[in-house]
Amino acid sequence: MQFKSMVISNVEVSPNYFRMRMTAPQELASAVPGQFVMLKVNDAIDPLLRRPFGLFDVGSFVPEYAGCGAQVYCEILYKVVGKGTKLLSALHHGDLVDLLVPLGKGFQMGPAGEEKVLVGGGVGLAPLYYLAKELKERGEKVRLFAGGRNRDDVLCITEFERLGVETYVATDDGTLGERGFVTQVLERHLSSDMRIFACGPTPMLNAVAKMSQKHGVPCQVSMEAYMACGVGACLGCVMKGANHTDETPDYRCVCKDGPVFDSFELQWS
Amino acid sequence: MQRPDMSVVLAGIPMRNPVMTASGTFGYGAEFADYLDLESIGAMVTKGLSLKPKAGNPTPRIVETPGGMLNAIGLQNVGIDAFIEQKLPYLKNVNTPVIANLYGNTLEEYGEVASRLDGLAGVAGIEVNISCPNVKQGGIVFGTDPGAAQEVVSLVKRNTSKPLIVKLSPNVTDVVVMAKACADAGADALSLINTLTGMAIDLERRRPVLANVTGGLSGPAIKPVALRMVWQVAKAVRLPLIGIGGIMNGRDALEFMLAGATAIQVGTASFLDPSAAQRIAQEMEQYLVEHGIESVRSLIGALEV
Numbered sequence: 001m002q003f004k005s006m007v008i009s010n011v012e013v014s015p016n017y018f019r020m021r022m023t024a025p026q027e028l029a030s031a032v033p034g035q036f037v038m039l040k041v042n043d044a045i046d047p048l049l050r051r052p053f054g055l056f057d058v059g060s061f062v063p064e065y066a067g068c069g070a071q072v073y074c075e076i077l078y079k080v081v082g083k084g085t086k087l088l089s090a091l092h093h094g095d096l097v098d099l100l101v102p103l104g105k106g107f108q109m110g111p112a113g114e115e116k117v118l119v120g121g122g123v124g125l126a127p128l129y130y131l132a133k134e135l136k137e138r139g140e141k142v143r144l145f146a147g148g149r150n151r152d153d154v155l156c157i158t159e160f161e162r163l164g165v166e167t168y169v170a171t172d173d174g175t176l177g178e179r180g181f182v183t184q185v186l187e188r189h190l191s192s193d194m195r196i197f198a199c200g201p202t203p204m205l206n207a208v209a210k211m212s213q214k215h216g217v218p219c220q221v222s223m224e225a226y227m228a229c230g231v232g233a234c235l236g237c238v239m240k241g242a243n244h245t246d247e248t249p250d251y252r253c254v255c256k257d258g259p260v261f262d263s264f265e266l267q268w269s
Numbered sequence: 270m271q272r273p274d275m276s277v278v279l280a281g282i283p284m285r286n287p288v289m290t291a292s293g294t295f296g297y298g299a300e301f302a303d304y305l306d307l308e309s310i311g312a313m314v315t316k317g318l319s320l321k322p323k324a325g326n327p328t329p330r331i332v333e334t335p336g337g338m339l340n341a342i343g344l345q346n347v348g349i350d351a352f353i354e355q356k357l358p359y360l361k362n363v364n365t366p367v368i369a370n371l372y373g374n375t376l377e378e379y380g381e382v383a384s385r386l387d388g389l390a391g392v393a394g395i396e397v398n399i400s401c402p403n404v405k406q407g408g409i410v411f412g413t414d415p416g417a418a419q420e421v422v423s424l425v426k427r428n429t430s431k432p433l434i435v436k437l438s439p440n441v442t443d444v445v446v447m448a449k450a451c452a453d454a455g456a457d458a459l460s461l462i463n464t465l466t467g468m469a470i471d472l473e474r475r476r477p478v479l480a481n482v483t484g485g486l487s488g489p490a491i492k493p494v495a496l497r498m499v500w501q502v503a504k505a506v507r508l509p510l511i512g513i514g515g516i517m518n519g520r521d522a523l524e525f526m527l528a529g530a531t532a533i534q535v536g537t538a539s540f541l542d543p544s545a546a547q548r549i550a551q552e553m554e555q556y557l558v559e560h561g562i563e564s565v566r567s568l569i570g571a572l573e574v
């Protein structure tokens with residue numbers, strides 16, 4: 001649905017990374033982790049298109065002013081990378097943004113009892129936090145493998161730990177956790193009775209998908225693509241399905257068929 | 270004052286208002302049903318349909334540019350048979366005329382797709398996209414060669430009894446020449462414009478942004494070009510016109526009508542605001558109310574120069 005949302009807060013949590021909370025429609029209370037929002041940062045024609053962001057958290061609060069019932073909010077965690085996110089970072093409490101929510105297919109949490117393993121880097125941690133929260137509410141055992149170029153890319157680790165998630169960190173330069181790729185750390189901990197949920201840069205997802213397929217571990221990945229509409233109409237956001245060939249094309253829409261896919265659904269390079 | 274009369278008749282197709290959705294920007298209609306009332310708009314135009322399903326181009330396929338966007342989707346579509354089986358039944362239950370947009374990779378394909386659509390209940394008219402390269406004739410684009418355009422249009426005309434709209438490409442030296450060629454070949458209406466060919470470059474990677482290198486520019490950035498072309502064609506050809514290009518609000522839409530359009534199409538605007546088509550119809554009506562205009566038809570071609 002389309003919703004005029006009010007910014008509640010917008011804070012820089014790490015250099016260039018912001019966490020923004022905004023009001024959300026009642027319907028969002030039942031959003032699934034992995035689903036996303038399309039946000040119009042202003043009502044000008046530049047930037048023209050909406051920007052997609054994963055749901056970092058959904059909850060409810062009672063506003064300070066009197067006579068008001070509980071109000072649903074959602075949060076996004078974003079990195080300033082260009083025009084749109086720069087404008088977004090300048091928004092304050094009380095500013096209005098237009099949202100399409102909730103979009104796409106989220107994570108399937110799988111049966112109770114197995115170990116849930118989250119793998120992410122940078123803003124890829126955003127949907128994983130909401131996922132961790134929901135998994136913890138179900139009493140699941142959750143581990144997080146977080147990676148990034150340096151310590152600034154490893155976000156909100158304390159928030160994950162506060163949920164009771166066991167965390168493992170690796171950075172390319174060793175400024176936080178182990179030095180190296182988080183996928184190397186992950187490989188040492190793989191076992192067959194776990195389920196992997198991954199979100200992050202495409203090379204990381206590529207490595208996680210291949211590794212999990214090799215070890216027979218079920219794995220879901222949340223993908224990114226350039227998007228225009230977010231509703232499956234423009235066909236701008238497609239990825240190749242596992243059996244795609246030039247003769248028998250099989251394109252999947254990241255916005256509608258994803259952004260979360262079973263790793264077997266897609267073609268990996 | 271009574272509510273203004275928003276209805277128009279386009280090449281024999283009665284529409285409750287002049288607002289249509291542009292091909293390729295509204296899916297097959299159902300994608301937008303959560304965001305607007307499909308029965309509040311004048312007509313819906315489908316994604317471009319071809320004889321066989323079409324895979325489309327590699328990615329990235331889209332990129333934003335100042336006030337617009339480039340797309341090189343490559344006409345990905347389900348194909349005419351799947352459209353008839355899977356998409357049309359839903360559309361039949363919506364009380365809004367459906368225009369099937371079609372294209373071919375060869376002259377023959379145009380004729381074949383048109384004849385498959387002929388006689389189909391639930392399709393009020395067809396819109397022929399001639400901005401495609403003719404695979405057989407070494408890629409010459411039907412829409413930039415008056416002779417080739419004439420051939421396509423007469424062939425489609427022979428294969429259909431439905432109102433025939435021809436969609437013009439702006440990538441020509443003189444759009445009026447193309448418009449006249451299509452009119453002579455039997456078009457019942459013309460829609461213009463399709464996207465303008467453009468390109469975007471990634472300076473750091475020293476590569477084109479789009480995998481296809483070039484793409485079609487749409488959005489507010491192309492509106493002045495589109496207005497000019499509608500105005501030129503309106504002066505030269507006696508067919509009803511559909512104005513397309515960067516229409517974001519009711520005022521934009523009415524400007525196209527002044528320039529000579531009987532109806533308009535909303536394209537890229539539906540991406541930023543999925544309810545754009547409905548909103549634009551409301552904004553047009555509001556303008557008429559505020560200015561005491563009884564019928565939207567009185568504005569068609571009413572530009573004073």
Ligand SMILES: Cc1cc2nc3c(=O)[nH]c(=O)nc-3n(C[C@H](O)[C@H](O)[C@H](O)COP(=O)(O)OP(=O)(O)OC[C@H]3O[C@@H](n4cnc5c(N)ncnc54)[C@H](O)[C@@H]3O)c2cc1C
Pocket residue numbers: 036047051052053054055076077078079080081082083084085086123124126127223224225226227259
């Ligand atoms: C389903 C989905 C969920 C996402 N979730 C988050 C999130 O939780 N937090 C977050 O910070 N970002 C997220 N992104 C990426 C985010 O949408 C882009 O970073 C944002 O659109 C950039 O806008 P901009 O105007 O600042 O950048 P632009 O000026 O448009 O571009 C700057 C740079 O960002 C790259 N870029 C632009 N759009 C995208 C895109 N859609 N995907 C990948 N790269 C892009 C461009 O290649 C360019 O290098 C998500 C993307 C998708 C598809």
Ligand SMILES: Cc1cc2nc3c(=O)[nH]c(=O)nc-3n(C[C@H](O)[C@H](O)[C@H](O)COP(=O)(O)O)c2cc1C
Pocket residue numbers: 234291292293294316317340342344370398436462463464486487488489491513514515516534535536537538
């Ligand atoms: C993503 C996208 C896909 C399109 N696909 C088609 C198509 O299949 N057939 C066609 O005739 N026009 C297609 N168009 C062109 C539009 O119908 C329209 O002519 C153009 O976008 C200009 O209008 P706008 O500025 O309002 O978007 C497409 C445009 C976009 C942006």
Ligand code: FES
Pocket residue numbers: 226227228229230231232233234235236237238253254255256
């Ligand atoms: S963003 Fe338009 S189809 Fe996915």
